[in-house]
Amino acid sequence: MLAFRSEEHVERWCESEGLERGALMTPEQQWRLADVWYANRLARDWQRRTPVEAEAVFAELGLVGDFWRLQL
Amino acid sequence: MTGPDEAVRVHIYERFVEDGRPPAVAETATALGLVETEAAAAYRRLAEAHVIVLEPGTTDVRMAAPLSTVPTPFRVETERGSFYGNCIWDALGTVAMLGRNGRVETRCPDCREPLVFTVTAGELEPVGAVVHYAVPAARWWDDIGFS
Numbered sequence: 001m002l003a004f005r006s007e008e009h010v011e012r013w014c015e016s017e018g019l020e021r022g023a024l025m026t027p028e029q030q031w032r033l034a035d036v037w038y039a040n041r042l043a044r045d046w047q048r049r050t051p052v053e054a055e056a057v058f059a060e061l062g063l064v065g066d067f068w069r070l071q072l
Numbered sequence: 073m074t075g076p077d078e079a080v081r082v083h084i085y086e087r088f089v090e091d092g093r094p095p096a097v098a099e100t101a102t103a104l105g106l107v108e109t110e111a112a113a114a115y116r117r118l119a120e121a122h123v124i125v126l127e128p129g130t131t132d133v134r135m136a137a138p139l140s141t142v143p144t145p146f147r148v149e150t151e152r153g154s155f156y157g158n159c160i161w162d163a164l165g166t167v168a169m170l171g172r173n174g175r176v177e178t179r180c181p182d183c184r185e186p187l188v189f190t191v192t193a194g195e196l197e198p199v200g201a202v203v204h205y206a207v208p209a210a211r212w213w214d215d216i217g218f219s
């Protein structure tokens with residue numbers, strides 16, 4: 001999970017690394033995902049999300065499709 | 073997660089935040105009144121459950137997401153200290169976990185230009201950037217270091 005200046009920079013980097021392009025998201029989506037995911041990590045009652053719960057978090061942020069699927 | 077594993081998890085995170093490094097098994101055992109082998113077993117169970125990542129063949133913590141024990145290209149400044157995140161998700165997650173005020177400094181891997189993400193009172197300031205995930209979600213834990 002890396003931050004680039006623009007989509008053009010992602011394309012160029014993927015080509016230079018020999019990688020297929022993955023998924024893109026906006027900085028705002030990434031912040032919201034980070035906030036939802038980690039805000040309570042220090043809490044004593046924290047529990048790791050199940051795949052179903054994690055997919056629900058992704059979907060709420062518009063992250064849908066095969067790339068974001070955790071359940072087989 | 074219940075019992076000693078939860079207590080060990082919380083201790084690892086609390087010490088990591090306060091000391092800037094995660095505690096060794098012996099330190100955790102002493103702090104929680106556990107036999108060292110019990111604490112070591114808890115570390116391994118937490119790693120098997122993908123709660124923490126250990127250095128291969130050891131009980132040394134490599135990652136307690138979102139925090140990294142080794143320097144990365146994701147430097148994080150928060151109200152509670154400076155840390156390294158494992159990736160941009162974790163770097164911003166560190167800000168979220170530690171008060172929702174802070175900044176992440178990284179560089180575009182393509183052109184090496186600096187990129188700064190600033191969060192103030194829970195709001196991300198506009199930044200000219202895009203985030204790329206190379207590995208599909210179902211395969212993140214195949215190689216969490218790369219992901």
